[in-house]
Amino acid sequence: MDKYVTRSKIGYPSSSSTNPSTALTIAPKIQQKIFISDVDLESLEADLAIRKPIAEYNPNIRDDIRRYYILKNPCQPKDHKFPKTKFGKEMRQFFPNWFKDRLSFHGHDESRSSSNRGIFLELLRWYGDLNKDVGSIILEKALKNEMMCSPSIQKDIVDFCSKETIKSILEDLDGDYFGILVDESKDISRKEKMTLVLRYVNKEGKVIERFVGIVHVSVTSACSLKEAIYSFLSVHSLSPPQIRGQGYDGANNMQGHLNGLKTFVFNETPSAYCIHCFAHQLQLTLVALAKKDSNVDDFFA
Structure with a gap:
């Protein structure tokens, strides 16, 4: 081959080097440094509305750009002048200092002089102002001592509000047929929980979806999930024969043809037809699009 082709010396070190193969491994690193040096990472704009799309950068440095944005953490417009909106007789607006607040139900300091007494007391005070x-x-x-500051009393009030909300939903359902939408996940304490949504047509002929509760389950087998759902329905005077639809993700314990939750419910209520959850279908669609189009990937990243 050397008789017909003249080897190029581009990318090789000086003639004093006796190992050309080492230069070949160094060349890509030198080229990468040139690409990165063209972009001042510190000056990259974090705001999605005005920053340069990642797809417009050289393909060799897009991963580095993405990694830098991830390390910058979420974009928080602290210097932005947020517009004011009229609530009652007052003009209110978002304050950047709220980025640093604790969104906790109970405040660390719930005294009158505290600037953040927790979600419950702050909302109670806000409603009292209105x-x-x-x-x-x-x-x-x-x-006297009826200030509702005790944690146990606050939980009782929230529990009562939850029951009244579900009662209102059931009155709107009016004993008619309904569908169930179920999903499962773990909370921050790593405990398995199941969320339940009722889908029905109200008295005005509108399709309504209402979140009715979170149920903690010891295991996520199809049999355990079914018993938890039926128990929840029974507590609220709803019966399985009223189910006319099921919506789950594609997990085997949900839609398995032999031992899935869908099958267990369908065996007892043949009218409870199952449809793959539209939200999860959309998620799968977006994942497929993100793999094909870098602009979609950048948007959701």
Whole structure:
């Protein structure tokens, strides 16, 4: 081959080097440094609305650009002037300092002088400002020790509100047929839980979907999920024969033809037809698109 082709010396070190193969491994690194040096990573704009699309960068450095954006963490427009919106008699707006607050149900310091008393007390105070009748009898204005500051009392109130909400949903359902939408996941404490949504047609002929609860399950087998669903329905005076539809993701314990939740419910209620959850179908579609189009990948990343 050397008789017919003249070897190029581009990318090789000086003639003093006796190992050309080493230069071949060094060349790509030198080329990579040139690409990175063309982009000042520190000056990259984090705001999605105004930053340069990743697809417009050289393909050899796109991964580095993505990695840098990930390391920058979520974009928080702290210098932005947020517009004001009128709520009641006051003009309110978002404050960048809220990025640093704790969105906890109970505050670390729930005293009157605290700037963040927790979600429950802050919302209660906010509602009291809007409704003077309520504001005159809550928190520090309450009689004797009826301030509702005890954690156990706060949980009782939230539980009562939850029951009243479900009661309102069931009144809207009015004993008619419904479909169930079920998904499962783990919470921050690594405990398995199941979410349940009812889908039905209300008295006005509109299709309604209502989230009705989170049920903790010890195991996520199809049999355990079925028993948890039926138990929840029984507590709220709903029966399995009223089920007219099922919606799950594509997991085997959900849609398995032999031992899936879909099959167990369908065997007892033949009218409960199953459809793959549209939200999960959309997710699978987006995953497929992201693999084919870098712009879609960048948008959702």
